[in-house]
Amino acid sequence: MYQPSESSPTSASVDLAALAQNVAHVRRLAPHANILAVVKANAYGHGALEITQTLQRLAVHRFGVATIDEGLALRQAGVQDAILVMGATVPAQFAELVAHRLTPVLYRADLIPAFAAHIRSGSSPYPVHVKVETGMGRLGVSPHEVLDVLQRTEFQAALRLEGLMTHLADADNHGNDHTKLQLARFQSTLDHLRQRGLAVPLVHAANSAGIIRYPNSLYSLVRPGIMLYGYHTLSHDIEAPALQPILTWKTSIAHLHRIQTGDSVSYNRTFIASRPSHIAVLPIGYADGYNRLLSNRGRVLIGGRRVPVIGRVCMDMTLVDVTDIPGVTIGQEVILIGQQGSERITAADLAAWQQTIPYEILCAIGPRVPRRYLPLGSPAGETSRER
Numbered sequence: 563m564y565q566p567s568e569s570s571p572t573s574a575s576v577d578l579a580a581l582a583q584n585v586a587h588v589r590r591l592a593p594h595a596n597i598l599a600v601v602k603a604n605a606y607g608h609g610a611l612e613i614t615q616t617l618q619r620l621a622v623h624r625f626g627v628a629t630i631d632e633g634l635a636l637r638q639a640g641v642q643d644a645i646l647v648m649g650a651t652v653p654a655q656f657a658e659l660v661a662h663r664l665t666p667v668l669y670r671a672d673l674i675p676a677f678a679a680h681i682r683s684g685s686s687p688y689p690v691h692v693k694v695e696t697g698m699g700r701l702g703v704s705p706h707e708v709l710d711v712l713q714r715t716e717f718q719a720a721l722r723l724e725g726l727m728t729h730l731a732d733a734d735n736h737g738n739d740h741t742k743l744q745l746a747r748f749q750s751t752l753d754h755l756r757q758r759g760l761a762v763p764l765v766h767a768a769n770s771a772g773i774i775r776y777p778n779s780l781y782s783l784v785r786p787g788i789m790l791y792g793y794h795t796l797s798h799d800i801e802a803p804a805l806q807p808i809l810t811w812k813t814s815i816a817h818l819h820r821i822q823t824g825d826s827v828s829y830n831r832t833f834i835a836s837r838p839s840h841i842a843v844l845p846i847g848y849a850d851g852y853n854r855l856l857s858n859r860g861r862v863l864i865g866g867r868r869v870p871v872i873g874r875v876c877m878d879m880t881l882v883d884v885t886d887i888p889g890v891t892i893g894q895e896v897i898l899i900g901q902q903g904s905e906r907i908t909a910a911d912l913a914a915w916q917q918t919i920p921y922e923i924l925c926a927i928g929p930r931v932p933r934r935y936l937p938l939g940s941p942a943g944e945t946s947r948e949r
């Protein structure tokens with residue numbers, strides 16, 4: 563595992579007290595549901611272990627990852643709580659999943675016997691979640707297949723249905739027809755199972771947008787991801803809680819130089835100076851997750867002012883024009899995501915500049931960038947609600 567140095571000029575600092583506030587928003591919106599915190603993709607770039615451990619202190623005791631490897635990494639670091647593997651899994655990894663007591667999401671009929679084959683006969687039934695495909699068009703058993711799947715013999719001995727879930731495709735969008743349809747399909751599947759006497763201990767459908775917008779998606783468990791990290795992708799005219807971005811990404815100026823009118827900077831000469839210019843070189847590039855699409859588009863904060871990225875973002879370096887910023891020095895702080903003075907750049911801004919979503923910006927912050935953690939403090943007022 564790559565270990566960046568503590569003295570690295572670049573870092574991502576994660577405010578754990580802000581994470582606690584975002585968790586409080588989830589609890590306010592879903593007061594009767596337990597939380598399964600989505601910590602896949604290194605907790606959306608924030609550091610899976612530290613985020614998980616902090617959430618445990620905040621009385622969250624269920625976690626969602628995408629891959630078995632992500633689950634194993636948490637187990638190996640000592641996380642004992644329930645870990646749901648929500649992504650596409652292959653039977654070749656089922657033995658490892660069972661050995662580490664991860665919980666699988668089974669999303670196709672043939673996975674039931676394939677998974678049950680790994681449970682020793684005589685051992686207590688292994689908890690699994692079954693995913694229903696209601697309109698995401700990705701993974702899941704179709705609603706009319708679910709009863710057959712759950713009536714298979716594997717569910718009489720080897721397996722125990724712990725959870726039934728679906729995933730919303732469009733809950734952050736303006737229109738709500740598709741989400742209503744998904745939730746109606748899910749509810750009628752659930753009703754049908756209950757009429758047939760099947761117990762479903764945990765029911766879950768809501769991602770962050772579901773939690774914020776669809777009270778009827780909450781059920782007994784909610785699966786927030788992006789809102790824990792302080793973002794959503796709802797449009798501005800939709801009412802949303804005041805989430806707090808928890809990550810600040812900063813670096814410092816590595817080098818300064820002056821160029822003349824007509825001089826160019828960086829690969830392929832995409833920036834030609836139209837005036838004598840003062841150029842700062844930042845020790846950060848696309849290998850760190852600062853996307854090349856930010857070339858000649860991005861902005862950073864220096865001295866409390868917005869400063870343009872000029873020329874192509876390189877693998878390890880990015881150039882910015884500091885001509886209008888007085889007194890700039892080597893070593894001066896540069897904010898890529900975060901606040902400086904009264905100015906602020908968010909992952910949503912970077913996403914807009916490179917036509918993507920804040921999720922991708924955060925996940926892309928690479929292993930060369932050390933994560934530092936601002937402490938949670940005492941989680942006063944947090945009561946142990948789960949477990």
Ligand SMILES: Cc1ncc(COP(=O)(O)O)c(C=O)c1O
Nearest residue numbers: 600648729769770785786787788
């Ligand atoms: C199955 C599942 N549930 C929940 C989430 C969390 O979604 P969000 O980050 O939008 O809250 C994800 C993330 O993509 C997911 O794949």
